[in-house]
Amino acid sequence: MSSETKQILTTDGIPLEVSLKKAEKKNKIKAFLLVAPLLLFLIITYVFPIGEMFSRSVDDKMITNMLPKTFKEMEKWDGKELPSEEVFAAFYYDFKVLVEKQEHGKLGQRLNKEKNGFNSITKKLFRQVKRKKIDESISIKEQVMKVHKRWRNVEYWQAIKRTAPPYTMSKYLKGMDMYYAADGSIAQVDEDRRIHRILWLRTLEIAFFVTLFCFLMGYPIAHLLATLPMKYSNLLMICVLLPFWTSLLVRTASWMILLQQQGVVNDFFVMIGLVADDNRPEMMYNKVGTYVAMTQILLPFMVLPLYSVMKTISPSLMRAGKSLGGTPFVAFWKVYFPLTIPGIGAGCLLVFILAIGYYITPALVGGASGTLISNQIAFHMKQTLDWSFASAMGLMLLSGVLVIYWIYNKLVGVDNIKLG
């Protein structure tokens, strides 16, 4: 049978199977060539730079390149007692090269981050080297140790040794409020200085509750939109779509006006007697503001996927449920609700993904207690200029988002994202 199949030839005398495969391959290449420009563009300008963030976040080559001889000698050092004459000498020669290149300041600053007090003792050593006070013909160890008493402290040499590997995870540890202790083990930051962990937890908390609020508010109106006759639902749909298309900053600005102490919301509370006029609550620059504004801004992303799923559910199913003896609640819970779960999944994941990386709204209405991890990343990018730490935190956030994105892709499929 198979040999007969193979004998079918096209008019050119090529076996059909070969010819078909060739055509298939040609089509594949054609399709791929259409995608190629965008794919290439994204890989160069987007995917690679994200990869570069990773190498930046673990990069610690600066000192490795500054003190090559020292680290070579240090390989033999057990790290317990003061290093040998060779290590001291190697360090001195490395340092001399740095002084000539005027890079000793950078070394001092970098080592100071590893252990406090390095900046001043490298400056002292620099002065001695500059004035050529150190005699290279006699023991360098003795002379360096005389420059400052800290050069006689083994902890400082241990700190130098810790900077030897060209890669470090310290930025990631810092992002989780941990650090490398003097003996190389991982230690926790003091309890009162654990700021990053608070931020991570707060980001998760706000993203979770915003998703929950969006679901609680979005579900009823999506249901209403899906069950109303077309001419009414089209009109009401504008209420969902107009905020969706309006500038994020405009919407944030309107919340800033509404929530301020003399704002409309407070006026209303005073009017109905909920609060006293001289005791208006602070609703902005705290978590309340972040919750309210983010819920309103992200609500359309919940309503639209829910609506598109509910639209496909036939109303006769509910009627059937009721005619079989279910109360409206039972019919809703056992028939309607399970059918909307794909929409709930899509909406919740989308809102959660968007909320977890939110930056603009928390920065404007959040104040100090409403800022999220994104604000911290921006702070390190723009203010402290610790780009490697910003990269590390960004990638930690990204890995979380990618996990949710992967789940979303499995459950919903990216090609099923609906817009408008």
Add this chain to the structure above:
Amino acid sequence: MALPSYTETRYRIWHYIYIAICTFVFFFLIAPLFVIFPLSFNAEEFLVFSEGMKNLDPDAFSLRWYKDMIYGTKNPWGLAAKNSFIIAIFATIGSIILGTLAALGLSSRHMPYKGIIMATLISPMIVPLIISGVAIFFFMAKVGLAATHTGIVLAHIILGTPFVVITVTATLSGFDHSVTRAAASLGSNPVNTFMKITLPLILPGVISGGLFAFVTSFDEVVVVLFLAGLENTTIPIQMWTGLREQLSPTILAVATCLIILSTLILISAELLRRRSERLRGINR
């Protein structure tokens, strides 16, 4: 949503609660936008409704903030608007070209590795903007395009293409490929077929994707904050600075203009969606 006459009282009550909740949510969604209109005509400098405004006194209203927006001294809005439009238009054109080509390829059933490629192409929409901003900034700084219009346009193409890919792929999902085969059998070359047959049919999807890309670029602030220099300031950047420093009524005048713009875009997007559904034969 009229209830049948036999409905029991408790379900009747539930129904009214449901309607009340829905009304509240719709109000919550749309009302914040409307607080901006009256305040932008405020004669005073404060962002609260003055007594005069509450009594509808004509003297309490004025166009001074609109005048300030257009003629004000040392006013950044003119330059910002010019930059915003230039950047958004070029970013839209770029997104449309790259995104449409990619969507055509992705819709072909011969496309290899469709899932992973689609996930990559959509990723700029999913990855938090702050991370995109950092990554794109590193790239643009390395190739010397930071603080240039070109750099911002390229960044906005990255952020805009996912929308075009999604809308055009959705349009193509109902596309009858036999029409292109018919064109080919009648002797048309692929480029001609695309221009004369495919493009007119998918045009609503392409344009609505383009609208998304335009709005994305026009409203984008996080990435621009990293990339823009003083000459590349855009409307969102000016609004961001203004909102952080002092909330002046001029910003509300600008915001009103932006709301009008987004209403126009919403209307065109809706018309396009309906046209596209009609063309694809989806009847309701």
